[in-house]
Amino acid sequence: MDAYLITIGTLIVIYAITVYGLNVIVGYAGQISLGHAAFFGIGAYASALLTTKAGLSFWEALPIVILLSGLIGIVLGLPSLRLREDFLAITTIGINFIVEALFLYVPYFGGALGIGGIPRVFLFGIKLKGMAFFLLCLSFLALVIFICWWFTRSWGGVACFALREEESAAASVGISPVRFKLLAFVIGTMMAGLGGALYAHYMRFISATDFSFPMSITFLSMIVLGGMGTLWGPLLGAVLLGILPELFRPIVDYRILFYTALLLVMIRFQPAGLLGEGSIVRKWLILKPAGGRP
Amino acid sequence: MQLFFEQLLNGIAMGSIYALVTLGLALVYGILRILHVAHAAVYTVGAYAGLFCYSYTGSLLLAFLGGMIFCSILGVAIERLVYYPLLKYPPYVPLIGSIAIMLSIEEICRLVAGPYILTFPATLPFPEFQLGGVTISSTLTAVYVITTVVLGLLWFISTKTELGLAMRATSQDIPIADAMGINSHAIVSIAFVIGSSIAAIAGILVGIYYNQVYPTMGTVPAYKTLALIVVGGLGSMPGAVIASMLLGVAETLLIGYADIPLPRDALAFIAMIAVLMWRSEGLMGSK
Numbered sequence: 001m002d003a004y005l006i007t008i009g010t011l012i013v014i015y016a017i018t019v020y021g022l023n024v025i026v027g028y029a030g031q032i033s034l035g036h037a038a039f040f041g042i043g044a045y046a047s048a049l050l051t052t053k054a055g056l057s058f059w060e061a062l063p064i065v066i067l068l069s070g071l072i073g074i075v076l077g078l079p080s081l082r083l084r085e086d087f088l089a090i091t092t093i094g095i096n097f098i099v100e101a102l103f104l105y106v107p108y109f110g111g112a113l114g115i116g117g118i119p120r121v122f123l124f125g126i127k128l129k130g131m132a133f134f135l136l137c138l139s140f141l142a143l144v145i146f147i148c149w150w151f152t153r154s155w156g157g158v159a160c161f162a163l164r165e166e167e168s169a170a171a172s173v174g175i176s177p178v179r180f181k182l183l184a185f186v187i188g189t190m191m192a193g194l195g196g197a198l199y200a201h202y203m204r205f206i207s208a209t210d211f212s213f214p215m216s217i218t219f220l221s222m223i224v225l226g227g228m229g230t231l232w233g234p235l236l237g238a239v240l241l242g243i244l245p246e247l248f249r250p251i252v253d254y255r256i257l258f259y260t261a262l263l264l265v266m267i268r269f270q271p272a273g274l275l276g277e278g279s280i281v282r283k284w285l286i287l288k289p290a291g292g293r294p
Numbered sequence: 295m296q297l298f299f300e301q302l303l304n305g306i307a308m309g310s311i312y313a314l315v316t317l318g319l320a321l322v323y324g325i326l327r328i329l330h331v332a333h334a335a336v337y338t339v340g341a342y343a344g345l346f347c348y349s350y351t352g353s354l355l356l357a358f359l360g361g362m363i364f365c366s367i368l369g370v371a372i373e374r375l376v377y378y379p380l381l382k383y384p385p386y387v388p389l390i391g392s393i394a395i396m397l398s399i400e401e402i403c404r405l406v407a408g409p410y411i412l413t414f415p416a417t418l419p420f421p422e423f424q425l426g427g428v429t430i431s432s433t434l435t436a437v438y439v440i441t442t443v444v445l446g447l448l449w450f451i452s453t454k455t456e457l458g459l460a461m462r463a464t465s466q467d468i469p470i471a472d473a474m475g476i477n478s479h480a481i482v483s484i485a486f487v488i489g490s491s492i493a494a495i496a497g498i499l500v501g502i503y504y505n506q507v508y509p510t511m512g513t514v515p516a517y518k519t520l521a522l523i524v525v526g527g528l529g530s531m532p533g534a535v536i537a538s539m540l541l542g543v544a545e546t547l548l549i550g551y552a553d554i555p556l557p558r559d560a561l562a563f564i565a566m567i568a569v570l571m572w573r574s575e576g577l578m579g580s581k
Contacts, residue, residue: 032386085386
């Protein structure tokens with residue numbers, strides 16, 4: 001495969017890992033988050049700092065990065081216990097702006113210059129780049145999808161679904177909103193941290209603007225497009241929104257307009273996403289084998 | 295001391311402009327419970343429409359009128375075509391729709407008018423004042439007077455007229471308001487007309503105040519005003535005005551005097567999180 005395709009593929013896989021994390025928070029637990037890029041950024045900056053300033057290798061840094069992302073996820077998930085829906089949405093936007101501002105204005109984080117010279121990933125003494133790094137990301141994605149699949153079948157996942165549908169009813173049958181909302185936040189932000197770490201070691205240069213609010217919107221668009229709360233929706237969304245900008249490179253001037261117009265049409269006519277409940281694709285997939293008409 | 299007063303006056307002007315934009319947001323949230331992020335895009339369009347009318351006719355009055363009419367049409371179109379059909383879904387659905395509208399309109403402005411900063415070479419016909427060595431420029435006077443007039447009109451409409459009564463009824467409960475013979479859909483549209491017209495006024499004032507009109511001028515207000523309606527108490531109009539004034543003054547004074555390692559735009563969100571932790575219904579909200 002040529003380098004161009006591998007580059008796009010690697011980025012799509014890294015975004016997909018992060019978007020699966022968002023799907024746990026928004027799709028499974030029903031807690032709207034518009035600041036997911038902040039956690040993606042926290043993972044990226046943590047890994048970049050640990051490997052460039054503390055001299056750890058990627059593999060030594062990774063557990064610390066994931067634990068740290070989860071920990072910050074708990075702290076920043078605390079508002080979700082007090083706030084609902086609209087308040088929570090605005091608070092997460094605020095978190096995104098504050099985290100980005102900290103990256104940009106605190107000299108330790110490299111300020112406006114960002115952090116460069118992030119080392120590549122080594123595995124068994126072999127430097128991973130191109131195809132090899134793509135495969136590494138792909139295996140992480142497989143792991144993340146497996147965890148999501150396992151989560152939806154576990155007690156924790158079922159409890160989250162119940163909270164999403166009706167919080168007070170769920171609480172009245174003994175499901176602790178505090179415990180399971182935070183659980184969803186921790187799992188989601190850990191996945192974002194993993195995605196961020198992979199992103200930092202792939203780009204090898206990061207700056208605060210990579211993790212700004214529009215990135216959060218892109219992540220959210222991916223699950224909205226694919227289908228919120230479904231197992232394969234986030235992957236489909238990441239692939240579609242990852243490929244579309246490349247396909248529309250010839251009309252580069254109208255690209256963002258096309259992108260946002262697509263999001264608008266999607267949310268207006270298919271708010272459950274391509275694979276969600278009651279969507280065109282799902283009707284077609286269910287009716288086709290049965291010989292019915294879509 | 296003179297510098298302090300000048301900063302204070304600028305801060306009040308900044309706060310007035312925030313208040314004008316935030317009012318529309320509070321109005322829409324009060325009635326439809328939708329976070330109307332695209333309101334900031336309406337404000338950008340208002341500035342462009344005003345500039346367009348001004349450069350063709352040379353009349354500021356026509357510029358304000360043209361901007362208000364154009365923005366009203368845009369606001370009602372957003373409400374009819376996107377928000378109203380999405381009301382039955384969870385609140386994040388219209389919110390994402392609104393963000394998509396916001397970004398699309400920004401892009402359309404960039405494609406139509408170009409990505410560069412346009413100047414708004416107009417002076418508002420208001421007098422200049424000298425107060426103990428501090429000059430209040432004609433633009434500042436205009437901002438104060440126009441804001442006061444708009445706030446006064448809005449207060450009058452919402453408390454003294456039948457339309458205001460109908461709007462308050464609709465914001466409390468749409469089905470019951472319908473049952474009482476109020477055409478709630480029309481009321482919702484009127485709320486959008488009022489909010490969008492005020493946004494157009496704010497856009498034109500900002501354009502003249504900074505002498506700049508550019509496609510992304512709405513980006514920062516879009517999210518800052520969200521923080522402001524939370525601080526004021528979601529849907530509370532007096533709260534929105536107080537929060538905007540406080541933020542405008544605090545931002546200007548902090549930039550002038552305190553050496554904080556944060557950009558001024560993060561301040562609104564820090565204030566918001568602090569208020570939410572202390573009083574989750576906002577300054578003037580009701581539980």
